[in-house]
Every structure is written in C-alpha cells, then in structure tokens.
Amino acid sequence: MLKINRTSVFLCISFIVVLTTVCSCSKNKSVESSSNIDILYLKDYGAIADDGIDDVRAIKKALMDCKSDGAKKLVFEKGQYDFFPTFAEERYGFISNNDEGLKRIAFDLKEINDLTIDGQGARLMFHGFISPFVLEGSQNIKFENFSIDYSRTFHSESIILGYDADGMDVEIREGFPFKIHRGTLLFTDGQKQKGELTTVSKSVTYGSSHMLEFDTEKRETAYMVKDFYFSDINGFPAKELGGRKVRIRVPGLTGTIGNTMVFGPNHRKHPGFVLSDSRNIDFFNVTIYHAGGVGILGQRSHNISVDECMVTPSNGRMISTTADATHFVNCTGKIALTNNLFENQKDDATNIHGIYVQVIEKSADDKVIVQLKHRQQHGFDFIKPGMELELVRGKSMITYDTVIVKHVNRINKEVTEVTFDKNLPANLEIGDAIAEIRDYPEILIANNIVRNNRARGMLLNCRGKTVVENNTFHSPGAAILFEGDSFFWFEQGGVRDCVIRNNKFENCLYGVWGKAIIDVKAGVRENKEISRYNRNILIENNTFKIYDDLTLLNAYCVDGLIWRNNSVKKTDAYPETGKSYEPFVVNYCDNVEIDDRNDR
C-alpha cells in the first residue's frame, strides 16, 4: 500500500489577512469614488454563505463592479456558495482538449485585469451544466483560498456485484441518481421526468460513454484494468434488478467483485478553470473536488502558476475531475506547478504541448489550407499574421522549414486558409504538419504528489527549459511521458532541455497506460534513422520503487539523454506481471548515456 502523508500539502495554507481599509463596501456604490475601492466583499452583493440560494447574479454584479471600479480583490466569507445555470452568462467556447459548446459561466472573467479572488476558505458548489471559471483576454488574476465542487458529478460510480459473458451486475452508489428507461441506464440529476416524453422532454441526463474499474480499497485504478470505451452513446443497455442494482447488458465486461466501476461522462463540457489568451494567472490554495473536464486548462496564455493546490475527490467519491488535473496548450512564459496534490482525476496530472494543424491543400504558391484534426482542438485558432510557423513532415516529424504568416482566413472551426509572406517551399506536401514557433514556456514541476488517477503523471511536450523535481509519482501508466505526433493527437512536443531529478517513482505502471516509467515516445513513422524528436533529457538522482522488473526508461528517436545516479528498489506492492521487461529500451537514438551503477 502506498502511504503518502497528505498533511504536508496543507502546511502552507494560510488565510489572507485583509489589511486594506475600504471606505464603503455597500451594494449602493453610487456615492463612492471608484478609485477608493480596492476590495469588494461578496456579501455586499447579497451572496450569503450557506443559504442555498443561487449566487450567480451576485457574482455577476460584483465582477462588473470589479471591472468598472478597478477593484483589486473580491473577497468571500467562509461557507458554501451555490451556482446554478439559470441566470448565468452564456458564451460559445472552444476549449482545447475539452468540448466546445455554448456554455453557462458562473465566473465570467472576460477581459478583467488585476484581480484577486480570495475565497477565505469558501466552498463554491456548482449545480448542473455550468462552467465555474472562464478567463478570456485577462491579466494578473489570482485565485486563492477556495474550493470548487459539483452537487451532482458529471461521472457516476457503482460497485461491481458480478459478471458473466453477457453483462455485469452493479449497484449504483448513492449520490449518483439514475433511471432505466426502455432498456437503457441513464444517469440523471435525480429530478423526476415531468409530463409526457416528447421533443420538449424536461429530463436532464448525465451522459456516459466510458467505464473504468477502480480498486475500492486502494482508491486507484484496479491493477492492469483497461478502459471500456463506447462510441457515441449517452447511456448503457441495462435492466433493473431492484433497488440501486442494475444489470449492464454489455458483453465482455469484466471486473473484481467489490471494486468500483466508474461511468465516465461522454463529454468534457465544463472544465473547472479555463484560461484563454490570458497572462499572469496564479492559483494558490485552490481545491478542485470536481470538474466536468480538465481542472485547469490554459490555452494561448502566458505565465501560469499553480501552487499549494489540490485536485482530489470530495464526499467519499472515487473521482475528482473527469479529465486531466491541468493541461496547457500553446502557452508561453512560465508554467509552474508546485506543492500540489493531484489525485484520482480521470486522466493525467498535466500535459503541456502545442497543436499541429495538417496541410490539406496548397491553394496557391503562398497559400495552404490547414485543418485542425482532433475534434477537441476545433476552433483553436492559433495562427495569426506575423507569426512564425514550422513546417513539419507528417510521417517523420522532421521540421524542414519555417514560414511567416501574412494573412489568415478562417473558413470554419476546422479549416483555415493561411497566406504566407513568400512562396512556400517546393517540397511542401499534403499531410505535412504546421505548428507555432513561440516563446515556449519554461516549465517547473516541483514538490507535487501525483497518484491514483487514470493513465499517466506528467506529459512533457514543451521545448522550453523543463525541470521536474522532488515530485512523488504513483501513476498506473507512465509517470512521465514525452510524445507528439501529427496523425492522432496532433500535439506538438519535443523537449529541448529537460531535467528530471530527485523524484520518487512509487510503484508506477500498475496499469496499462505506458510501457516504461519514463516513456520518451514520438509519432515518428518514417526516417526513424534521422528523426530526433526529443532532445537533451537528464534523468538523475531519482528513486524508483518497482513491484516487478519493469522498464524504467523507453527512449525512441531521442538525441541526448543521460541517466545517472538513480536508485531502484523492488517492492511487492502488486502481483508480478508475469512478463519479462528490459530496464532500458533505446531505439533510434543518438547520444544516450545510461549509467545504472547505482540503480540496484
């Protein structure tokens, strides 16, 4: 069993003492000089903690005043605040690696600058299909001292009762309402269907299209289980067995009796915090108990820090966020993840990468039509006039030229025509990938605990200086993954200077998501002999606890890798896999030095 003391995470939690004197914080502000207001108090807008009343309109007014008065801080009182969709702002959002759509937004921080939202320990409770925080074109925003959660999660949980070739019996846990309607299990908000079922049906369903088994005792993905993916469904074929017991009529499901079968949502509509085209965004002592997508998603943003935060489930739930804890796309400046706990989220702890578009047509000597291929990248309009882009051969992933953008004609969320400042090179091919050459962010990932989530720990796909140190990983897949491809995920990666030191890798790879604890991959499908996608990786002074002779390092198409002064200890935390692995797998690499003298 893994034992990590959680209290260390709390050491630095301290409630901010408000020192500034405020002339007046009453709701009636017409008599005040706007320049005098540094702090606004949410209670002055009618938002009373723990009264159960929707606080969306209070927040909206307060944020409007913050903007108009140039207030520096918005302060909550301790207790619970509630947010419902009815009166919320609404905007269409394209959010990378999450789902686009017209969203209700509780905290709409569009074009707001120089503001700290200090929760003073408040718990922000969201009800229904609503996005907690959305930033667009904002600067110098700090979030501190609060938590976010949902009264009804977007996923659902059950206990496995048994299975056979035709299906599985489960008992749906309390707190996850459901119904069986005409042979289909649908998760609901617990409200009864009103009136007859027609096109005006008022029922709300929490659509699900994915199942994954968790170990109820260990509170982590069960040993070596696989995802059960379903295409494009909202509920599962099923039959009532009485009470909260249900037979899922899906052939081939397996699991361990007593384990927790998690029903993942069929969308990522409501990530916790969306930071779009923003700068200098800091999180301190924020807890994300749940989100309907990624916890913190930064896109095309500059300087983001997440410090002393937690992604962790509430109320005895198995799952925290339904996707990655954090995720950063085409960001710049610095990204720092320090002193955080990331646990039980339904995907990786972080992924920091760029996006490739694919060339689908050369429409003139100086023009191409490019397409965003991954549906959760649609609408990610990163190409701007004046920008330098790299031209990358689709199969080899070799950058063969760079070009400067002159003009951009967006055709729709998938397809854009780009005109360059000169003719394109003659060797441009349909199927080539194009990505932004930017001020790749400097990455610091330090003193974090990552555990018990689905899949991997950290995905390092960034060309800025990347330091990963003093973290503890207990990941079912690779603890650290490098990738990047232009045929499936279309994520631009390729580190140039990456240090992984003083980390503890505690019994990782107890699941199916990876072949090595540190897995340096790349989507190179041609010219492997010369393509070197990741470069200059130093792995030193780390401790690996392994329950079997697993692969510590896989390196593919790497130029420059040093492995030294790492220690490896064997445990019996899990059954042996029964397979035989090489500790180091190195293919198509240059300049790899592996010194395993201290390893065992």
Next chain:
Amino acid sequence: MLKINRTSVFLCISFIVVLTTVCSCSKNKSVESSSNIDILYLKDYGAIADDGIDDVRAIKKALMDCKSDGAKKLVFEKGQYDFFPTFAEERYGFISNNDEGLKRIAFDLKEINDLTIDGQGARLMFHGFISPFVLEGSQNIKFENFSIDYSRTFHSESIILGYDADGMDVEIREGFPFKIHRGTLLFTDGQKQKGELTTVSKSVTYGSSHMLEFDTEKRETAYMVKDFYFSDINGFPAKELGGRKVRIRVPGLTGTIGNTMVFGPNHRKHPGFVLSDSRNIDFFNVTIYHAGGVGILGQRSHNISVDECMVTPSNGRMISTTADATHFVNCTGKIALTNNLFENQKDDATNIHGIYVQVIEKSADDKVIVQLKHRQQHGFDFIKPGMELELVRGKSMITYDTVIVKHVNRINKEVTEVTFDKNLPANLEIGDAIAEIRDYPEILIANNIVRNNRARGMLLNCRGKTVVENNTFHSPGAAILFEGDSFFWFEQGGVRDCVIRNNKFENCLYGVWGKAIIDVKAGVRENKEISRYNRNILIENNTFKIYDDLTLLNAYCVDGLIWRNNSVKKTDAYPETGKSYEPFVVNYCDNVEIDDRNDR
C-alpha cells in the same frame, strides 16, 4: 386505399427560359462592370453537375458575387450537385422548433437581397451534417426548380421481423448503415471506425431516440400505432442477429411483421430552409426529399409563399423530412401554401404560431424576467424595444393587458429581462405568459395534398385572416388542429377569423394524434367558463370521408363557430375503432352553430 393522383402536382412545372443576355459570366470578373450582371451561372464557378465533387466553395464564391454585383439570378444546370461540410460556412443558429447549434451551411444567404436561385431541375445532394439553406435578414429571395436531398438520411428504416415481451427483431433496410457496438445499435455514415476508440474517435453516428411503425404497403403510419419515445439516447440496446438483422432489446415494443419501423433522429439540427428575420421569400417548384428537421422554417419573417412544391421521400424511402414539412413562428405579412404535396414527413404539414415566454420574476415595478421554456425555442429573441406585448394569465390563457417594451436585456438564450415604458399592472403574476402583438399574417392554404405523415395536417394558430380551401387531407391525426398553451409547447395561437371550406378530409384519424378531424383545442386550465381562445371559425362545403363514426369537430373554449353544408361519407378504409364517438363535441363555447342537415 387512398388514391390521389400525384400527376396533378407536376402540371405547372416548367423550366424558366433565361431571356436576359449576360455580357460575361466567366469566373474572372474583374474586368466587368458590376451593374451589367443580372444572371450568374454556377458552372462559371467550377460547379459541374454530376461530377461528385464538393460544390460548397463554388456556391460560396457565386453567392459572394451575387451580393457584390447585385446579380438577380443564380442559375444551375440540370443534374446533381454535391455539398459536404468540410469547407462550408459556419454559424450558431437558434431555429425555433428545431435544434440550436453551430452549423455548417451550404447556401449561406445572410443579408442577401433580390436574388432568384433557379435550379433548372438540379438535384442538390447534401452529405453529412450540413444545413442546406439559411437566410438571415434577407429580402426578395426566390427559390425555384430544384430539389434537395441527403445521401444518408438523419433517420433510418427497418422491416419488422417479430417481437416478444423483451424486444423486437428487425432487418435494417439497405441505405441505412449501422453498427452494433458493445450492445448498442448505432446508425452510422457507413464509414469504418478508424483507429482505436478514444476521445478522438472519428466515427460518425446518426443518433436516434424515437421509433414509429409505418405500414409498408400503404406507405403511411400504421393503423393506430403510437410513438415509442426514448429519453436522451443516441442508439438502442440491441444484439446482432447476422446480416442486417438486429434484435432491439427494449421491452414493450410491438408491431406488425412486414411493416416498416422508422428510427427517428434524436435532433432537428438541419432543417431544409431556415428563413430568419427575412422578407418576401418565395418557393416555386422546389422538392424537399429529406431534411434533418423541418422542411421550411420561417421565423420572425414577413411574406412567405410556397407554391407547387413537394415534400416527399426519394429512393423508396418511407420518410421525407424528419419533422414538419413547413413551420412558421412569429411571422407577419402573408403566408401562402398553395398547390403543394406534403407527404410522409415525420410531423405536421404546417404549424403557424407565435411564442409565449413565461414570467419568472418581477424584478422592478416596470421590469420582469421572462423565460423561454421549450428548449427548441431557446434563443428565440423576439422581444424588441417599442414592441407591444400581451400579458396573458398562464392558466386561463386570458389576455388581461398590453404593455410596450422600453428596454431588453438578454441574460442568456433562455432568460431575458424586459423593461416597459411604464409600471406593470398590479395583477401581474409569476407564471403569466407574454407574447408579441404583431401584424399577424394572413394565411392562405389552398389546393394542397397532405397525407401519410406522422401526426396532424395543418396547425392553425394565427390571428390573421386564415383561409383553408380546396385541400385534400389524409392525416392519421387531426387534419386541422387549433391549439395554444402556456405550460407545455408555449405556442401562441387563437384564430380570430378562420374559414375552412371546400376541403376533402379523406379517412383521417387512423392514428392516435387527435380526437377529432377538426380539433379546436386550447391550453385553458382555469376560467373555462369565460376564456374563449379561438374565435370565428367557419367550416363549410367540406367533404368528410370517414371509416368509422368519428368525431368530426371538437370545440373547446371557442367563441363563434359555424358548421354548414358539409358532407360526410362512410368508407371501409380501416377497421372500425370499436369505440363510440359523438360527431360534434362542444365544451365551454359561445355562439356555435352546427347545421348538420347535409352531413349524411
């Protein structure tokens, strides 16, 4: 069996002879004086009939030139043109009685005026999730001499093989691709799933959540069958039986072996023609073989005529459009439906109505917050400054006052705050309904054939002079329905001057959608003694063929209704229902005169 000669509909089809001489129609138009161009030919934009190549970009260029050059006509050649979503325009659309969403649009007619699109007999074939025609703020547009269809329909069809208490066996008809994935029947585009199933899954499903049985021989809804509605699903619990045979694992399904079970789509995303905030729109000799929603949808538009058109299935399919043939919401001026055939659509032939919002909060003496309640009315922002609105008591449907709008603050697609020019009456109640008092359109519905569709014929819910004459109805439900309520559909109705004469009602009411052939209903739930929602209805010189002693007329809360000189003939077209009906059911009415001397 119903026998209506379909050839009559074709009598007036004639191809327009182009008389105007055009100086040049080449694609290179820079040398031309824009004032000389009256007609543009699509072939000059690279759209070649029958070549199977996507014509979306050609149309887009041609429409841009129509706009910039002020061309009066865009002309096709005979043959098939193809339209795919890849390069199509994209816009978020709120379309009443259909589904909102970000849509790809083939013919984007936003703010285009004075244009005739003459198909010269062309067949426009749409592929995938794309909307054929969208007009917004356009004037004087004429569509003539073409058809629209989809290569893969949004619904699917099967033949019933048998059933028992647990489910039904069907054989999916050719032309409706499907797969069974992990116990769920999903309709597809016939393309194979590429790569592994993840969040980047490339499969396309044609979601379905509704089943309805059609008589394969008679090509109409089977005698007295009911809709099977499913809440919020995309596919059906099912098991493969080999070949195209499938067992639908849904308890309670029944049907007749050999009949056609139609799987209705779970959306109305792609109506054929959407006319929003437009004026003077004419359809002549246009055939709609299929649409993913209503065939022609007019909202907040003025003067619409549909003449010599057809809504009818192609390729031996049972179903034409997946919802109403036509539908008009908050329109003004004149609406004329003349000489059309509306058959096999999956809902009514037309519905002409307004929309009620509901008062959910009185936010000041002169302000209310109102909500659009029906989800397919969300975003229907009809309230504008200066507009006169009626205040309607929610349960009695009695209009008790009128008010003038001063200011509108849209909060989101559902909720709007409205400020009036003076304080609201003291008797305003939460739950009251509000609708626009407008230049209600004059309606002419003449010489149409309506048959074999789901549900009703014509829904008459308009206060302008309404004439329905010389039509032939063979509707499974009410041939003519009047309604209007503020608790379920939130559709404003209430005729003031309606004439129904010289129509043939041929063996209507062979299904479950209505209690009378002419059904005058209203959502009056209080003060029935005094509430008179529909007024002044004259029903004369009509012929009713009935297969049983059915209710000819149901009248509820009507003031002023005359029934005279109608004839009724008994047939044996269907089995008798076994129930006993009154020919005239009149409740809570004033001034009703029924002269049935000629009836039998």
